[in-house]
Ligand SMILES: [Zn+2]
Protein backbone atom coordinates (compact mmCIF):
# COMPACT_ATOMS: atom_id res chain seq x y z
CA UNK A 1 0.00 0.00 0.00
CA UNK A 2 1.50 3.30 -1.10
CA UNK A 3 -0.27 5.74 1.18
CA UNK A 4 -0.50 5.72 4.95
CA UNK A 5 -3.98 5.73 6.42
CA UNK A 6 -4.26 8.69 8.80
CA UNK A 7 -6.19 6.60 11.31
CA UNK A 8 -3.34 4.18 11.78
CA UNK A 9 -0.16 4.71 13.76
CA UNK A 10 2.82 2.39 13.70
CA UNK A 11 4.35 0.92 16.79
CA UNK A 12 7.51 -0.87 15.71
CA UNK A 13 6.45 -2.94 12.73
CA UNK A 14 2.92 -3.46 14.00
CA UNK A 15 0.09 -1.15 12.97
CA UNK A 16 -2.29 -0.19 15.78
CA UNK A 17 -5.51 1.81 15.60
CA UNK A 18 -5.21 5.42 16.80
CA UNK A 19 -6.90 6.81 19.91
CA UNK A 20 -9.34 8.62 17.64
CA UNK A 21 -10.42 5.57 15.71
CA UNK A 22 -10.25 2.60 18.08
CA UNK A 23 -13.87 3.12 19.16
CA UNK A 24 -16.87 4.42 17.18
CA UNK A 25 -17.83 7.40 19.38
CA UNK A 26 -15.79 10.59 19.06
CA UNK A 27 -14.63 12.18 22.30
CA UNK A 28 -12.64 15.21 23.31
CA UNK A 29 -10.64 15.69 26.46
CA UNK A 30 -7.57 17.12 28.10
CA UNK A 31 -4.59 14.82 28.34
CA UNK A 32 -1.17 14.74 29.93
CA UNK A 33 1.38 13.66 27.30
CA UNK A 34 4.38 13.55 29.61
CA UNK A 35 5.29 14.23 33.24
CA UNK A 36 5.46 18.04 32.84
CA UNK A 37 2.11 18.51 34.59
CA UNK A 38 0.65 20.25 31.53
CA UNK A 39 -2.55 19.03 29.88
CA UNK A 40 -3.38 19.66 26.23
CA UNK A 41 -6.42 19.09 23.96
CA UNK A 42 -6.88 15.44 23.02
CA UNK A 43 -9.17 13.89 20.42
CA UNK A 44 -9.94 10.29 21.20
CA UNK A 45 -12.88 7.87 21.12
CA UNK A 46 -15.18 5.96 23.44
CA UNK A 47 -16.81 2.57 22.93
CA UNK A 48 -20.41 2.41 21.73
CA UNK A 49 -23.04 1.96 24.43
CA UNK A 50 -23.11 -1.72 25.39
CA UNK A 51 -26.17 -3.55 26.74
CA UNK A 52 -25.29 -2.72 30.36
CA UNK A 53 -23.67 0.64 29.66
CA UNK A 54 -24.71 4.16 30.52
CA UNK A 55 -23.43 7.04 28.41
CA UNK A 56 -23.29 10.50 29.91
CA UNK A 57 -22.53 14.02 28.87
CA UNK A 58 -19.87 15.15 31.32
CA UNK A 59 -20.79 18.49 32.88
CA UNK A 60 -18.30 18.72 35.76
CA UNK A 61 -15.32 16.78 37.02
CA UNK A 62 -13.56 17.22 40.35
CA UNK A 63 -9.80 17.64 40.48
CA UNK A 64 -8.42 15.03 42.87
CA UNK A 65 -4.79 15.19 43.97
CA UNK A 66 -4.44 11.72 42.47
CA UNK A 67 -4.95 13.38 39.08
CA UNK A 68 -1.91 15.56 39.70
CA UNK A 69 0.20 12.61 40.92
CA UNK A 70 -0.75 10.53 37.90
CA UNK A 71 -0.36 13.34 35.37
CA UNK A 72 3.19 13.89 36.58
CA UNK A 73 3.83 10.14 36.89
CA UNK A 74 4.77 10.61 40.54
CA UNK A 75 3.66 7.06 41.34
CA UNK A 76 5.50 5.60 38.36
CA UNK A 77 2.43 3.98 36.81
CA UNK A 78 1.24 6.62 34.31
CA UNK A 79 0.53 5.65 30.74
CA UNK A 80 0.44 8.59 28.30
CA UNK A 81 -1.64 10.09 26.84
CA UNK A 82 -3.49 10.19 30.16
CA UNK A 83 -6.91 11.82 30.58
CA UNK A 84 -7.39 12.28 34.36
CA UNK A 85 -10.62 12.67 36.28
CA UNK A 86 -12.50 10.25 38.54
CA UNK A 87 -15.08 12.56 40.09
CA UNK A 88 -17.23 12.70 36.98
CA UNK A 89 -20.79 14.03 36.89
CA UNK A 90 -23.25 14.73 34.10
CA UNK A 91 -26.54 13.69 32.54
CA UNK A 92 -27.40 10.40 30.88
CA UNK A 93 -27.63 10.62 27.09
CA UNK A 94 -28.04 6.93 26.23
CA UNK A 95 -28.59 3.62 28.02
CA UNK A 96 -28.05 0.03 26.89
CA UNK A 97 -30.96 -2.37 26.42
CA UNK A 98 -30.35 -4.17 29.74
CA UNK A 99 -29.82 -1.07 31.89
CA UNK A 100 -32.34 -1.02 34.73
CA UNK A 101 -31.25 1.75 37.08
CA UNK A 102 -31.01 4.75 34.75
CA UNK A 103 -32.80 6.52 31.94
CA UNK A 104 -31.90 9.35 29.56
CA UNK A 105 -31.79 12.68 31.40
CA UNK A 106 -30.88 11.30 34.83
CA UNK A 107 -28.16 13.08 36.81
CA UNK A 108 -25.34 10.63 37.44
CA UNK A 109 -21.71 10.27 38.42
CA UNK A 110 -18.76 7.94 37.93
CA UNK A 111 -16.08 7.56 40.59
CA UNK A 112 -12.69 5.88 40.65
CA UNK A 113 -13.66 2.45 39.31
CA UNK A 114 -15.26 1.31 36.06
CA UNK A 115 -14.74 -2.44 36.22
CA UNK A 116 -13.51 -5.55 38.05
CA UNK A 117 -13.42 -9.32 37.55
CA UNK A 118 -16.81 -10.00 39.21
CA UNK A 119 -15.76 -13.52 40.13
CA UNK A 120 -13.27 -13.20 43.01
CA UNK A 121 -14.09 -13.28 46.69
CA UNK A 122 -13.89 -9.48 47.04
CA UNK A 123 -16.14 -8.89 44.05
CA UNK A 124 -18.70 -11.34 45.41
CA UNK A 125 -18.85 -9.25 48.60
CA UNK A 126 -19.36 -5.95 46.71
CA UNK A 127 -15.76 -4.99 47.44
CA UNK A 128 -14.61 -4.48 43.86
CA UNK A 129 -12.21 -1.85 45.11
CA UNK A 130 -10.10 -4.72 46.53
CA UNK A 131 -10.35 -6.86 43.38
CA UNK A 132 -6.88 -7.71 42.06
CA UNK A 133 -8.22 -7.05 38.57
CA UNK A 134 -10.02 -3.79 39.30
CA UNK A 135 -10.21 -1.35 36.41
CA UNK A 136 -9.63 2.28 37.26
CA UNK A 137 -11.58 5.06 35.56
CA UNK A 138 -8.44 6.22 33.79
CA UNK A 139 -5.05 4.75 33.04
CA UNK A 140 -6.24 1.11 33.18
CA UNK A 141 -6.83 -1.44 30.46
CA UNK A 142 -10.55 -2.15 30.08
CA UNK A 143 -12.01 -5.64 29.42
CA UNK A 144 -11.62 -5.03 25.67
CA UNK A 145 -7.92 -4.28 26.06
CA UNK A 146 -8.19 -0.53 25.36
CA UNK A 147 -7.05 2.22 27.70
CA UNK A 148 -9.57 3.89 30.02
CA UNK A 149 -9.81 7.67 29.92
CA UNK A 150 -11.22 9.82 32.72
CA UNK A 151 -13.63 12.65 33.18
CA UNK A 152 -11.61 15.60 31.89
CA UNK A 153 -13.57 15.01 28.74
CA UNK A 154 -16.92 15.73 27.11
CA UNK A 155 -18.45 12.26 27.21
CA UNK A 156 -18.14 9.10 29.26
CA UNK A 157 -19.48 5.56 29.08
CA UNK A 158 -19.52 3.06 31.93
CA UNK A 159 -21.21 -0.17 32.99
CA UNK A 160 -24.27 0.77 35.07
CA UNK A 161 -22.81 -1.03 38.08
CA UNK A 162 -20.20 1.74 38.29
CA UNK A 163 -22.61 4.62 37.73
CA UNK A 164 -24.09 6.47 40.71
CA UNK A 165 -27.30 8.45 40.81
CA UNK A 166 -27.01 12.09 41.86
CA UNK A 167 -30.20 13.31 43.57
CA UNK A 168 -32.13 15.90 41.57
CA UNK A 169 -31.86 18.43 44.38
CA UNK A 170 -28.06 18.25 44.55
CA UNK A 171 -26.14 20.68 42.31
CA UNK A 172 -23.90 18.57 40.07
CA UNK A 173 -20.79 20.66 40.67
CA UNK A 174 -21.17 20.17 44.42
CA UNK A 175 -21.76 16.45 43.95
CA UNK A 176 -18.60 15.73 41.99
CA UNK A 177 -16.10 15.79 44.90
CA UNK A 178 -18.23 13.25 46.79
CA UNK A 179 -17.25 10.56 44.28
CA UNK A 180 -13.67 10.25 45.55
CA UNK A 181 -12.86 12.63 48.42
CA UNK A 182 -16.39 12.24 49.79
CA UNK A 183 -16.62 8.46 49.84
CA UNK A 184 -13.05 8.21 51.15
CA UNK A 185 -14.06 9.88 54.41
CA UNK A 186 -17.74 8.88 54.53
CA UNK A 187 -16.90 5.18 54.34
CA UNK A 188 -14.67 4.95 57.46
CA UNK A 189 -16.94 7.23 59.49
CA UNK A 190 -19.83 4.92 58.71
CA UNK A 191 -17.87 1.65 58.91
CA UNK A 192 -16.48 2.41 62.36
CA UNK A 193 -19.79 3.71 63.66
CA UNK A 194 -18.56 7.28 64.02
CA UNK A 195 -21.82 8.70 62.77
CA UNK A 196 -23.93 8.92 65.92
CA UNK A 197 -25.25 12.25 67.18
CA UNK A 198 -23.35 13.47 70.25
CA UNK A 199 -20.07 11.72 69.42
CA UNK A 200 -16.93 13.82 69.51
CA UNK A 201 -14.89 13.32 66.33
CA UNK A 202 -11.36 14.53 65.65
CA UNK A 203 -10.49 15.30 62.03
CA UNK A 204 -6.76 15.46 61.37
CA UNK A 205 -5.94 17.78 58.46
CA UNK A 206 -8.23 20.23 56.72
CA UNK A 207 -7.48 19.63 53.06
CA UNK A 208 -9.59 18.15 50.30
CA UNK A 209 -10.62 15.15 52.41
CA UNK A 210 -10.68 16.81 55.82
CA UNK A 211 -13.10 19.57 54.97
CA UNK A 212 -15.63 17.06 53.65
CA UNK A 213 -15.13 14.89 56.75
CA UNK A 214 -16.00 17.90 58.92
CA UNK A 215 -19.18 18.48 56.93
CA UNK A 216 -20.23 14.83 57.20
CA UNK A 217 -19.48 14.66 60.92
CA UNK A 218 -21.48 17.83 61.56
CA UNK A 219 -24.33 16.48 59.44
CA UNK A 220 -24.30 13.31 61.60
CA UNK A 221 -24.78 15.55 64.64
CA UNK A 222 -21.28 15.04 66.04
CA UNK A 223 -19.08 17.47 67.89
CA UNK A 224 -16.02 18.10 65.72
CA UNK A 225 -12.47 19.07 66.58
CA UNK A 226 -10.17 19.88 63.69
CA UNK A 227 -6.51 19.10 64.32
CA UNK A 228 -4.22 20.92 61.90
CA UNK A 229 -0.58 21.92 61.56
CA UNK A 230 -1.69 25.34 60.35
CA UNK A 231 -3.24 27.94 62.73
CA UNK A 232 -4.34 29.82 59.57
CA UNK A 233 -7.05 27.20 59.00
CA UNK A 234 -8.88 27.93 62.24
CA UNK A 235 -11.17 30.56 60.73
CA UNK A 236 -12.21 28.28 57.87
CA UNK A 237 -12.73 25.32 60.21
CA UNK A 238 -14.86 27.13 62.76
CA UNK A 239 -16.62 29.86 60.80
CA UNK A 240 -17.03 28.33 57.37
CA UNK A 241 -17.31 24.60 58.05
CA UNK A 242 -18.88 24.74 61.50
CA UNK A 243 -16.27 22.79 63.49
CA UNK A 244 -16.61 23.16 67.25
CA UNK A 245 -12.96 23.22 68.25
CA UNK A 246 -9.58 23.68 66.61
CA UNK A 247 -6.20 22.39 67.76
CA UNK A 248 -2.79 23.15 66.31
CA UNK A 249 -0.98 19.83 66.28
CA UNK A 250 2.44 21.53 66.44
CA UNK A 251 1.48 23.27 69.66
CA UNK A 252 2.56 20.72 72.25
CA UNK A 253 0.90 22.54 75.11
CA UNK A 254 -2.46 22.65 73.34
CA UNK A 255 -2.24 18.99 72.46
CA UNK A 256 -1.19 18.02 75.98
CA UNK A 257 -4.01 19.93 77.62
CA UNK A 258 -6.50 18.30 75.30
CA UNK A 259 -4.99 14.87 75.84
CA UNK A 260 -5.14 15.22 79.61
CA UNK A 261 -8.70 16.49 79.40
CA UNK A 262 -9.71 13.55 77.24
CA UNK A 263 -7.82 11.00 79.34
CA UNK A 264 -9.35 12.15 82.61
CA UNK A 265 -12.77 12.17 81.03
CA UNK A 266 -12.37 8.71 79.52
CA UNK A 267 -11.33 6.91 82.71
ZN1 LIG B 1 -9.41 10.73 43.88
Ligand SMILES: [Zn+2]
Nearest residue numbers: 117120123131
Ligand atom coordinates in the same frame (compact mmCIF):
# COMPACT_ATOMS: atom_id res chain seq x y z
ZN1 LIG C 1 -12.73 -9.40 41.44
